[in-house]
Amino acid sequence: MATYKDEQLHEEKVFKDPVHRYVHVRDKLIWDLIGTAEFQRLRRIRQLGTTFFTFHGAEHSRFNHSLGVYEIIRRIIEIFQGREHWDNSERLLCLAAALLHDVGHGPFSHSFEKVFRLDHEEWTRAIITGDTEINAVLKRVSDDFPKKVAEVIAKTYENKLVVSMISSQIDADRMDYLQRDAFYTGVSYGHFDMERILRVMRPTEDQVVIKKSGMHAVEDYIMSRYQMYWQVYFHPVTRSAEVILTKILHRAKKLYKEGYQFAIEPKHFYSLFNGNVSLKDYLALDESVMLFFFQNWMHEKDDILKDLCTRFMNRNLFKYIEFNPNSSYLQLMELMKLFTEAGIDTNYYLEVDSSSDLPYDFYRPGEEGERIPIYLLMPNGELRELSRESEIVESISGKKRTDHKLYYPQDFVDSLPEGDIKKKIKEILQG
Amino acid sequence: MLQDHAKLMKVFSCAGEIVGRKKLQKMIYIAKKLHFPFYEKYNFHFFGPYSEELTLRVEELENNGFLSEVKEKKGGYVQYRYTLSEEGREFLNHFQVDMPFLEGCIKNMNEQSSRFLELVSTVLYFEDLPKEQVQEKVFTLKSKQNYSEEEIAQAHQYIATLRNQTITMARSV
Numbered sequence: 001m002a003t004y005k006d007e008q009l010h011e012e013k014v015f016k017d018p019v020h021r022y023v024h025v026r027d028k029l030i031w032d033l034i035g036t037a038e039f040q041r042l043r044r045i046r047q048l049g050t051t052f053f054t055f056h057g058a059e060h061s062r063f064n065h066s067l068g069v070y071e072i073i074r075r076i077i078e079i080f081q082g083r084e085h086w087d088n089s090e091r092l093l094c095l096a097a098a099l100l101h102d103v104g105h106g107p108f109s110h111s112f113e114k115v116f117r118l119d120h121e122e123w124t125r126a127i128i129t130g131d132t133e134i135n136a137v138l139k140r141v142s143d144d145f146p147k148k149v150a151e152v153i154a155k156t157y158e159n160k161l162v163v164s165m166i167s168s169q170i171d172a173d174r175m176d177y178l179q180r181d182a183f184y185t186g187v188s189y190g191h192f193d194m195e196r197i198l199r200v201m202r203p204t205e206d207q208v209v210i211k212k213s214g215m216h217a218v219e220d221y222i223m224s225r226y227q228m229y230w231q232v233y234f235h236p237v238t239r240s241a242e243v244i245l246t247k248i249l250h251r252a253k254k255l256y257k258e259g260y261q262f263a264i265e266p267k268h269f270y271s272l273f274n275g276n277v278s279l280k281d282y283l284a285l286d287e288s289v290m291l292f293f294f295q296n297w298m299h300e301k302d303d304i305l306k307d308l309c310t311r312f313m314n315r316n317l318f319k320y321i322e323f324n325p326n327s328s329y330l331q332l333m334e335l336m337k338l339f340t341e342a343g344i345d346t347n348y349y350l351e352v353d354s355s356s357d358l359p360y361d362f363y364r365p366g367e368e369g370e371r372i373p374i375y376l377l378m379p380n381g382e383l384r385e386l387s388r389e390s391e392i393v394e395s396i397s398g399k400k401r402t403d404h405k406l407y408y409p410q411d412f413v414d415s416l417p418e419g420d421i422k423k424k425i426k427e428i429l430q431g
Numbered sequence: 432m433l434q435d436h437a438k439l440m441k442v443f444s445c446a447g448e449i450v451g452r453k454k455l456q457k458m459i460y461i462a463k464k465l466h467f468p469f470y471e472k473y474n475f476h477f478f479g480p481y482s483e484e485l486t487l488r489v490e491e492l493e494n495n496g497f498l499s500e501v502k503e504k505k506g507g508y509v510q511y512r513y514t515l516s517e518e519g520r521e522f523l524n525h526f527q528v529d530m531p532f533l534e535g536c537i538k539n540m541n542e543q544s545s546r547f548l549e550l551v552s553t554v555l556y557f558e559d560l561p562k563e564q565v566q567e568k569v570f571t572l573k574s575k576q577n578y579s580e581e582e583i584a585q586a587h588q589y590i591a592t593l594r595n596q597t598i599t600m601a602r603s604v
Contacts, residue, residue, distance in 0.1 A: 113472075114470075117470065119472065121474065154474075154475060155474060155475045155476065156475050156556075156557075156568065156572060158571045158572070160477070206477075324495065325433055325436070325491075325495050325497075325522070326495040326496050326497065326518055326522065329522060329525065332432070333525065350432070351432065352432045352433055354433075354436075354488075354491055355487060355491065356435075356484055356487035356488040356490075356491055357484075358487075359472075361483045361487075364486075371476050371477070371481060371483075372476070372477045402487065402490050402491040402494045402495075404491070
């Protein structure tokens with residue numbers, strides 16, 4: 001009789017997927033993992049957080065993406081079969097890690113992590129190694145299997161090739177989210193020839209490399225990554241919604257700490273506010289819960305919480321102007337003073353948002369001990385860093401483009417009584 | 432607002448000059464592990480703990496003219512030198528960055544090699560594990576660096592010294 005790790009489903013299961021057409025599942029382990037409560041929770045966490053305010057199609061979840069990453073890894077493994085450096089005994093580990101790599105994400109995870117000082121990677125580890133359904137399923141393979149899966153996701157697993165398949169500068173995670181995010185947002189930037197990239201991927205001792213003949217497909221991928229970064233991930237309207245979301249969470253926490261009586265007790269948030277979140281508390285949170293409370297807080301007595309939640313739910317977002325911290329910093333201080341004089345609380349209604357606040361990145365050639373770059377496998381067997389061979393990649397990876405924006409509620413400014421304060425505020429905001 | 436940028440500028444102001452991106456990455460990680468309030472998010476990478484957020488923030492400081500970055504070619508590799516600019520100093524004057532014990536700690540780390548700080552930060556990354564397992568992790572994940580048992584012991588000792596110094600300074604206030 002087959003052991004659990006070798007157990008196959010009687011018939012292959014398929015999930016219809018708009019990006020990869022089908023996601024194929026044959027291993028019993030993978031099927032069981034998909035059925036766990038913790039994995040199903042990912043259906044209630046959007047992949048792109050508040051991006052749906054800008055691109056209304058961006059309602060896809062971490063569940064879709066996780067299945068997509070699993071499917072890409074499954075295909076890479078098929079290509080690696082029989083090649084030097086690929087150890088097929090790592091197959092199930094790779095598949096499980098791909099499927100579970102995002103399982104620790106919280107609701108609107110970027111803002112959520114920022115406000116409550118949490119790290120989804122730590123929660124991923126806790127879910128995989130703690131008292132959960134996922135852990136129970138993984139343990140059926142072996143006692144140390146959950147630990148191994150957690151190590152692959154944390155990039156501390158001994159086999160670096162396995163780690164690089166799931167997490168590197170050209171990995172299954174990025175290849176899925178770029179295509180998926182492009183599909184659901186409806187933009188035309190995120191497309192590249194993934195089939196070609198998969199065909200030219202080669203395993204080495206430490207990482208996946210790309211055959212030189214596949215360089216142009218990789219160039220396309222790098223360009224997609226660059227375009228998606230600026231056109232979708234760092235879209236200023238999405239960032240405005242993120243700013244408001246962050247402010248809501250800060251305000252709710254502050255009110256709780258001051259003993260404010262909420263109309264409906266936000267019990268789901270108590271441990272977050274107190275900084276002692278248990279695994280059970282964490283798993284009980286998703287975007288449905290969060291939006292339920294935001295909906296209720298639209299009717300709270302506290303004017304700030306009420307206003308911020310109404311803005312978020314009804315998409316009445318903050319406006320923004322370009323901001324240069326060097327040349328405009330004194331103006332910002334003046335603006336803060338004027339806002340305060342006008343009775344507008346700058347803790348909640350004025351914010352500088354920077355490109356470094358974003359959880360996405362673009363390609364780096366890996367100078368001085370940064371991340372490992374993408375290497376091309378030359379016909380003579382030598383490895384060359386991508387930007388040294390590709391002029392296109394060199395031209396975009398050499399530029400350090402950063403961005404700051406100042407967010408504020410235009411409607412508040414407009415409704416101020418006519419006078420000096422309003423005039424000065426408008427002068428600063430209109431440059 | 433821009434508080435995290437100001438904290439980094441404070442680091443450059445304390446250090447005078449920091450040579451090497453890897454060194455900078457590890458210094459901030461170690462400071463964070465010593466409970467200085469740095470919130471840049473770190474992951475484990477080939478060269479140990481690395482923060483993309485920090486890399487971007489440093490680029491922002493440089494683009495805004497607060498930080499001077501000099502690129503040097505050193506044999507087969509490239510190295511960067513960082514110092515706070517005059518504009519950076521002026522900007523920092525407007526901020527209340529309250530980290531009284533940071534300076535000694537930063538100066539101390541800045542005197543170490545980036546190779547050693549890579550080891551120290553890796554040891555700190557696995558500090559929840561028993562010492563033997565930490566050593567095993569270093570040997571497995573950092574095999575190319577060829578760290579010796581003695582160097583690992585020095586890293587543990589260095590962490591203890593930094594922690595003691597920070598605690599002693601905190602108590603003396």
